[in-house]
Amino acid sequence: MESITFRNPDMYWDIAADIHFPPDFDETKKYPAIISAHPIGSCKEQTSGNVYGQALAQEGFVVIAFDRSYQGASGGEPRFIEDPVQAVEDFRHVTDYLMTLPYVDEDRIGVLGICGGGGYAVNATMTERRIKALGTVTGVNYGRLMRGNFTRMDPIAALEGMARQRTAEVRGTSVKVDDLLPPSVDAAKKAGITDIDTLEATDYYRTPRGQKPHGLNRSVPSHQAAAVGWDAFHLAEMLLTRPMCIVVGDKPGAFGAYRDGAEIVERAASKDKELVVAEGWSHYDLYDKPEPVKIALDKLIPFYKKHLGVVAAGSR
Template identity: 40%
Template sequence: MPLHANSLTFSLAPEVTRTPVRYRNRYGIEIAADLYVATDLDESVPHPAIVIGPPYGGVKEQGPGVYGNELARRGFVAVAFDPSYNGESGGQPRHVSSPDIFAEDFSAGVDYLGTLPYVDRELIGAIGICGSGGFALNAAQVDPRIKAVATSAMYDISRVTRNGWRDSQSDEERRAGLEGIATQRWADVDAGEPALTPVFPHDFKPESLDPVTAEFHEYYVTDRGHHPRSVGGFTVTSMLSHINLGALAHLQDIAPRPILLITGENAHSRYFSDTVYEQAAEPKELVVVPGARHIDLYDRTDLIPFDKLESFFTENLAPVASTDRVPSHART
């Protein structure tokens, strides 16, 4: 049976409450998100909170909800969002991809969490899954309100767009790609709407696909992770922003705030996490999950190291005693 648009791809824990929320980023785009809290959360005291972004092409009802559900069970306030132009979030034209705006969406999540009287504004972290891993790091580079950042099965979308898979693209190939996008812009002008990169098909046919694409389709096309708002395609001309502006150029600026990088032993994307780990300043940690593939870190709760995520955020989102601080619950 086809999944209803308002359905989750996982089971909500009975001790967790999920509430749809809306707020705007600094570009004025309305962000659609789900707030996850423990049903018995004591709202009279401030709590640590986490903003969670989806895999590239994914929506909040998939991986972010899996993480939000589990972290809420462990006492965190969590908000899982749809990126601008995608899912239920606003923005026209649909399915634009922007490294700047997608990073801003994390900061907008921090803005929202900071309005909740039971969230401590000094104790907010971020998790980026797959492509959102790069965007979460981009946000943390310039937003010191993100006190700790974790990535899971990280993809650096801008890096692969500019340099090709495993940095295999030559300068000549890059220039040819720009010529192709320029041609597509004229086609978009003439058509009156932008063309999309390939979207997810209706049927899972792994025998006709390369291994990486087959793995993504195993999640997004089958009942395992399919959601009607997760279409997979982005406007072709979105690639220009990634090529020109999307580099993780300031990783060192995240320090002394901590970075946790989670990847799978068998993840095709592992090299992204390895590279960031090499380039980032301390404190940083790389966790390699034995036997895990890339997509397994979207939803396999038996493989996702939630104990590690809990300890990482508990340690790094711990209250600092100070007579100068005003508790969040005292704000009006």
């Protein structure tokens, strides 16, 4: 693995990424590449890189797991902004960077998105034609979530609050940063939280199981308004034509990955699309638990090999 940073000419900050290489990597050959995108409030060292990135690299792909702008080790201020438009643009920046690598085959690039990264991957694939194959694992439409559970089913009231907070900040108040999760599972239960996704997210992000210095699950309310009006699946019936493999668990929770997965498979214009349901497993089981991850990879690996191939024999 190699940790890198790069700056696209139309950006004002660096994007940080880890490149995972196949076994016996030979830089004189041409490899298919997969862009791996992390969940909401997460980072490249969590499931997108250390689980799926490593596994796909072992199968012959060059995998680039990146931190979105404002998050992880990438630049952008204020920190912890979740901006869907910028998030989708980051896929283009990463694709641009892959175009500069002599060992990447520019005609064989795929994407994999986990959780919110899955929704962004869907949206990016609609208009970034250099992306040839789309995979998601427990992908979520962040815009739909922001109009629903993340704003307590009252997006207008939430938007009013965001507007007041933004005004206060431009007048000199310090930027408000919220923790998206309780400090522990016990604290969540004591607060009366029963939703499986929230409890399991807390177990993942707030314990050694998934805890990483950059994966803090924080948000900036004053900069969330754009997400409320954004939709990952807009125009999927017209523009989402690439082959797609959508993996979800069948234990539904408040984040809505099961319903989002079923919706995008139904709506996409693609003629080659599959909804893979990991029966008996939840959203966060698919982040790192061996059995459900294997279910996902057993579908994703042949999917990517079919549509992207593997290293070209004897290529130079």
